[in-house]
Amino acid sequence: xxxxxxxxxVRLLQxxxxxxxxxxxxxxxxxxxxxxxxxxxxxxxxxxxxxxFNKRLLSKEALFRLVLPKGKFSERRMxxxxxxxxxxxxxxxxxxxxxxxxxxxxxxxxxxFQERAFDDWFFKExxxxxxxxxxxxxxxxxxxxxxxxxxxxVYHHPTETKIGDxxxxxxxxNEQLDLLYLLEKADVINEMIFxxxxxxxxxxxxxxxxxxxxIIGKGIKHPAIDLYRMRFVYSREREMEQYWALRKAYEEGxxxxxxxxxxxxxxxxxxxxxxxxxxxxxxxxDILPLYRLGLESGxxxxxxxxxxxTYTAIVSASNTKGDFEFTKYFVENYSENLHLKxxxxxxxxxxxxxxxxxxxxxxxRKILKGYEFKTLHFQLVSRVLNTQIYFDxxxxxxxxxxxxxxxMESFERWLLRQDTLSKDLSDSFVRFIQICRxxxxxxxxxSQKLKLKxxxxxxxxxxxxxxxxxxxxxxxxxxxxxxxxxx
Numbered sequence: 061x062x063x064x065x066x067x068x069x070v071r072l073l074q075x076x077x078x079x080x081x082x083x084x085x086x087x088x089x090x091x092x093x094x095x096x097x098x099x100x101x102x103x104x105x106x107x108x109x110x111x112x113f114n115k116r117l118l119s120k121e122a123l124f125r126l127v128l129p130k131g132k133f134s135e136r137r138m139x140x141x142x143x144x145x146x147x148x149x150x151x152x153x154x155x156x157x158x159x160x161x162x163x164x165x166x167x168x169x170x171x172x173f174q175e176r177a178f179d180d181w182f183f184k185e186x187x188x189x190x191x192x193x194x195x196x197x198x199x200x201x202x203x204x205x206x207x208x209x210x211x212x213x214v215y216h217h218p219t220e221t222k223i224g225d226x227x228x229x230x231x232x233x234n235e236q237l238d239l240l241y242l243l244e245k246a247d248v249i250n251e252m253i254f255x256x257x258x259x260x261x262x263x264x265x266x267x268x269x270x271x272x273x274x275i276i277g278k279g280i281k282h283p284a285i286d287l288y289r290m291r292f293v294y295s296r297e298r299e300m301e302q303y304w305a306l307r308k309a310y311e312e313g314x315x316x317x318x319x320x321x322x323x324x325x326x327x328x329x330x331x332x333x334x335x336x337x338x339x340x341x342x343x344x345x346d347i348l349p350l351y352r353l354g355l356e357s358g359x360x361x362x363x364x365x366x367x368x369x370t371y372t373a374i375v376s377a378s379n380t381k382g383d384f385e386f387t388k389y390f391v392e393n394y395s396e397n398l399h400l401k402x403x404x405x406x407x408x409x410x411x412x413x414x415x416x417x418x419x420x421x422x423x424x425r426k427i428l429k430g431y432e433f434k435t436l437h438f439q440l441v442s443r444v445l446n447t448q449i450y451f452d453x454x455x456x457x458x459x460x461x462x463x464x465x466x467x468m469e470s471f472e473r474w475l476l477r478q479d480t481l482s483k484d485l486s487d488s489f490v491r492f493i494q495i496c497r498x499x500x501x502x503x504x505x506x507s508q509k510l511k512l513k514x515x516x517x518x519x520x521x522x523x524x525x526x527x528x529x530x531x532x533x534x535x536x537x538x539x540x541x542x543x544x545x546x547x
Contacts, residue, residue, distance in 0.1 A: 208236035345381030379417035
């Protein structure tokens with residue numbers, strides 16, 4: 061038996077912003093949209109729990125008594141009401157999506173005119189819509205699709221009347237199809253190449269598919285396709301040179317791309333940069349300009365939300381670069397774009413990370429110690445941060461070594477208990493702990509003959525690799541200094 065606050069109806073309402081809640085209330089109260097007044101009452105009694113809907117004292121039966129005080133309660137009857145309520149939400153969501161999509165509205169309207177034999181209206185509206193779409197400076201993906209559909213519908217209309225000449229209509233259909241194919245296929249090829257770089261399982265048909273794409277795209281000029289061409293000639297020998305050339309071309313041609321293309325190429329560049337950061341070839345601060353561009357343009361958001369990985373990466377990049385003013389601005393203005401259940405975790409972690417990067421180690425430790433993180437992502441990254449704080453405290457004061465070793469041991473045991481973590485992810489954190497332990501022992505000279513060279517050669521699948529390399533250099537320097545001191 062599901063609880064009231066885990067039903068589909070409530071879970072959908074949880075995703076609404078304030079304006080959507082108001083619009084949905086108007087929708088429910090419209091007889092054209094909803095004829096069941098009981099659903100209006102259900103919404104009325106539930107909306108006071110918005111946005112968290114976390115009050116467990118209200119049960120299905122209690123809500124039923126509020127809505128139908130004279131009715132006989134049954135679980136089945138209440139579930140039927142909630143099911144109908146969720147269907148009403150679904151219809152509202154479809155209507156909302158349609159009301160914000162002009163292309164889809166015109167497409168449906170043209171179909172109605174055509175099927176009802178209003179040929180004069182059909183051709184007049186089609187001409188206007190074709191011209192509107194063709195005149196757009198940067199057409200969206202949907203615009204190209206609707207333009208193709210319009211040309212096709214006009215061409216196959218069961219009358220002798222045609223818009224313009226037949227050859228022109230066919231050429232327009234071909235042009236739109238080629239663009240749609242090349243852009244969508246390039247997106248798929250790009251994913252195949254990226255997965256090939258990450259995984260041991262390779263896509264054997266990648267080269268064959270790429271050759272076919274190049275043949276079809278020969279002679280076609282388009283800013284997004286040009287970026288894919290640059291991406292597809294990547295080579296390991298010229299990796300950094302080609303990366304910076306592609307990044308420059310993207311930043312300079314950003315406004316010539318539509319929102320879909322901006323987002324697709326930004327995500328690809330962020331993935332490229334993260335691979336280079338994890339391999340130690342770039343510093344995490346180098347990724348910040350891309351994130352700032354994504355924030356300013358809105359291309360980083362998915363339905364208005366930021367992922368926890370993006371949030372922590374931006375804070376890490378900004379703080380590592382020493383741009384604490386931007387970190388403060390970001391946390392204050394964009395934390396609300398995190399999902400509610402992770403929002404407080406993100407804010408607290410960001411404060412602790414900022415304190416650490418400001419070298420306020422005790423303040424960072426105090427923040428982490430005084431808060432219990434609720435979500436797995438922030439439980440992981442906060443433990444990494446705690447390890448880093450203890451490590452730096454140990455360098456300042458050898459008495460902290462005991463705390464560091466104790467914390468790393470508990471961190472490692474905690475990792476072994478996390479069944480939801482993949483082995484690769486868990487191993488990356490374990491390797492981080494092992495290297496921290498090795499560096500700590502070397503620093504305290506508990507292992508005089510330890511060779512640190514292997515830390516330079518094993519960079520794959522290790523958390524916070526750049527931080528570890530930095531600490532390795534720092535520790536070696538401090539140990540060498542100590543050895544040179546006269547006894």
